[in-house]
Amino acid sequence: MxxxxxxxxxxxxxxxxxxxxxxxxxxxxxxxxxxxxxxxxxxxxxIDRRSRPKIAEVRDGEVATIEVTVGLHIPPRTKRLPYRVHVFDETGEMQIVFFNPRPDYIAKTMPEGERRILSGRVEFYQGSPQMTHPDHIVPLDELKDLPLLESVYPLTAGLPLKSIQKxxxxxxxxxxxxxxxxxxxxxxxxxxxxxxxxxxxxxxxxxxxxxEPSAPARARLAYDELLANQLALGLVRLRMRRLPGRSIEGDGHLRWKVEAALPFALTGAQARSLAEIDADMKSQHRMLRLLQGDVGSGKTVVALLAMLTAVEAGFQAAMMAPTEILARQHYATLAPLCEVAGVRIELLTGREKGKRREDLLGAAASGEVDILVGTHALFQEDVAFRALAFAVVDEQHRFGVHQRLMLTSKGGPGTDVLVMTATPIPRTLTLTAYGDMDVSRLDEKPPGRKPVDTRALPLERLEDVVSSLNRAIAGNAQVYWVCPLVEESDEVDAAAAEQRYEHLHAVFGNIVGLVHGRMKPVDKDAVMARFESGEIRILVATTVIEVGVNVPGATVMVIEHAERFGLAQLHQLRGRVGRGGDKSSCLLLYQAPLGETAAARIKIMRETEDGFRIAEEDLRLRGAGELLGTRQSGLPNFRIADIEEQKDLLAAAHDDARMIIERDPDLESERGKALRILLYLFERDEAIRYLRSG
Structure with missing residues (x-):
């Protein structure tokens, strides 16, 4: 409570x-x-109203508080003109300007011949000073009530500053x-x-x-918020540790078959990550591990080998992806490898219906299915497993913690969880968003991957790009053409995907296809299948292809209006090409002139393909809230702390929270009881429920 x-x-x-x-x-x-x-x-x-100049000393654009005598009132001849009041002191005169005022109100607050204190912003018009709608007009005897320092708050349309201040x-x-x-x-x-x-x-x-964030009062409050965040994550993690797990150890016979069938040896990073996962699975505690890997670093293979350990030990495994395209992609990648090992893998999405679905559910419940891949259809109530021991959640930031827990509850209390993301996350954000997990990083590319040649061109050269596609297609290339929006919108005059499709279709004919988020899944899959088979050579798409689409024959990526995309998104999109052995290129088409941030993004894209470096730069350029493309990204939304500016405070809060949990895991000491109040204050009540006595 x-x-x-x-x-x-x-x-x-x-x-x-x-x-x-x-x-x-x-x-x-x-x-x-x-x-x-x-x-x-x-x-x-x-707003600082302490400056008390004479009229002759006022400066353009500055807030001034001046003592004046009210002179002549000049009401407007028509409604469109302003109401003007002349005021003066011993050094000069100026005009006070009101638009659409009530004349009786002005007559009452500024009677001719009386002295008044006026405070507001001064602007020069045709060489003379004037003040439009002063913030304050007070008689001399009320000067003590005039706020000399006024806090200015961020506002939203229609909300006056005075209301927030009050x-x-x-x-x-x-x-x-x-x-x-x-x-x-x-x-x-x-x-x-x-x-x-x-x-x-x-x-x-x-x-x-x-x-500023560094001001002592603000830094103190930011640290309170960061400590609440780190302590809450630490308590969730502690609870995971305390929950009974099960020790899972395979004999390696299935894994060995799959490794032998792979066209390449595992990278050092893959072997290291697998060893960390194996150690977690063997332990008596539940595993909760984040596997971060750049585009094409081989996360899916690591996940499969870990799932096979569970199957070797007589259990089942599940893999959950955020979209149907991605679930089908995973299934298509894993099925041939599972066949080699003699392991039964099935796919369950919202599209499996009727008899087919019933058979699948029956096979999962009886244990005939070893590995079940699917979308969030996996955690619907009628889905049951005989012995689920290992769950893989792909693209974690698309799912909430709640959904993650729902899937693991299908396996009883001991289910091990591996969370994967292809969005490399800077270390600071890993602490705030995934502090309840252990982290493995895949920071090497599999051998044989060639760098992608990245170039930037202004949109005026669009027709040159279109004609250069002729050469690429003659050389057997396949092309992605990514547009920023699906429909023309008044706010963003984007080259909409449908328009671009019409344009390219007119030039190249039926080898051009279109996918966007508004299409039915069946239609989307049909187009993707035709692109994978090579029948479609140019695929016009919105960002639905950002994650997980794997067409090794695609070697050209054109991103239109690249300046509208975040760095992480540009990097994800570029990762769709260069997957086969052929030389690949990525063209970033931008609307000139480029703003400073967009120019910096494009420069970084041209300099590096290291997703972790790109993520750090993205955090620097955009700030944490925007980093994963959406506000609903599972990242905590800090009210006071700025984790880019206050990295050091975050690291200190992380260490402090760890020390608290080691010494006083149930928050029973004097400081512990005060920390419970801190958790409630920042609405981290969830964590308090995890305390043994709370």
Whole structure:
């Protein structure tokens, strides 16, 4: 249960002053539905009204607070013109400008002949200073009420800054004093204050430096958030360790047959990763391991050899992929190798229906099927295994932890889990997103893979590219042509896939095919099969082909509007070519002029094919939230911490969390009890349920 001391922070945001029914939805969109969400919504800037120049000293574009005498009012002749008020002091005069005002309101707030304090941004118009819609207009005796320093918050359309400021002012008195969960000497070394004063200070910056991530108040709050994240992941991992596993050891007879049938020897990285997986499977604990491998590094083979160990020991294995195309691809790759070993492998997707599905389910439940490959159809209720001991989850970031657990529950408590991703993840993100797992990395390419020649061309040269395809096709090449969007949209005037297909079809005829996400799976598969057989030579596609599509004959990749793709995506797409022994090329077509970030991405793509280096650069260029292409990528969405800027804090939080779990795994000590409050504060309640006594 959430501790009572936190109840005020979890009250609805609408209970705060200034948030009525109309603004409630906007506040929810911006920050969230609770008081604490607004408290985590920290200022992004500062308005400093301490500057008190005379009119002759005001500077263009600066915020000034000036004492003036109100002069002549000049109402507009038509509604389209502004209402102007002349004001002056002993050094000069200026105009105050209002659009669509209520004249009675202006007459009341700025009576002619009286003195007023005005505060707002000054702009020069035709050489003279003016102030449009001052932020504050106050009589001299109310000067003490004028906020000299005002926090500026990130906003969303339709939500006024004043409303957020008012709501936050209402939320701050609700902040309770909480017991200290940080290590005393560490706080002292960092020169950080206690939690409550730090939160109040973060909302009351005194200078521009106070809104930077390195400001002491902000760094303290960011560290709290990172520690909550690392501690929660550590507790999940501890629970996995505590759950009874089963020791699985094969005799190698099936594995040996498959290794003998492979056209190449395993790379050092594959052998190393397999040894780590074998050790996990042998141990009495449950395995939860992440296998990271770049495009084409041979993850599928490692997964198969690990699954065969389970089959040798008399158990079953399952492999789950996020899309039907990918599930079928895995099945097509694994089936011939399983045949060599005499192992029964089957495919289960949403498309298997009726009698076929019933037979498959029966064979899985009786243990006749050794390995079952499928989409999330695998964890529907009617799917049962006789003895599932090993589950492989591909492209983890497309599945939530919840789905991962659902699959493992099919095998009873001891199922070992291997999670694979072809999106190389920088070390910092591995800690925050996959801290509950052990990690193996495949950082070598199988022998015989040639580098892909990557070039960048402006879109004006599109016709040159089209005519050069004639040569490629005459030389027996197959081509992917990737478009950024499926349909013309007003917001993005992309060359839509359907339009590009029509264009290329007019030039090359029936050797051009089209796949996109809106097609029925059956139609998509039919086109892919024709491309794999070589009947289709140019495949126009959206990013549905980003992951897992394997056509060794394809040697040319054209990516249109490359500037719209993230680095990880460009790298994934490029990985679709260069899979056979032939020389391959990748053309990045971009809309000139290129922005700074897009230019940097294209430069990196031309410099390297190392997915891990590309991932680090992508994190630097885009930030963590965007890294895996979507916000729903299973990555934690940090409210305060910036893990690229605050890598060092993340590493410290990781070590701190590990030490806490070693010394006080059930959080029973004084600090442990305070840490429970920290977990509730950052809504990591899930982790508390894993404590023996919580």
């Amino acid at each position: 959430r501790p009572e001391i936190l109840f005020p922070l979890f009250a609805p945001a609408r209970s705060l002053p200034g948030i009525g029914p109309r603004l409630e939805k906007l506040v929810e969109k911006l920050a969230g539905t609770k008081v604490i969400d607004l408290l985590w919504h920290l200022p992004s800037g500062l 709501a936050v002012r209402g939320a701050l008195p609700l902040v309770p004093d909480l017991p200290e969960w940080q290590n005393g000497p560490w706080l002292k070394a960092q020169r950080w204050g206690p939690w409550r004063p730090s939160l109040l200070d973060a909302h009351a910056p005194q200078s521009a430096r106070d809104v």
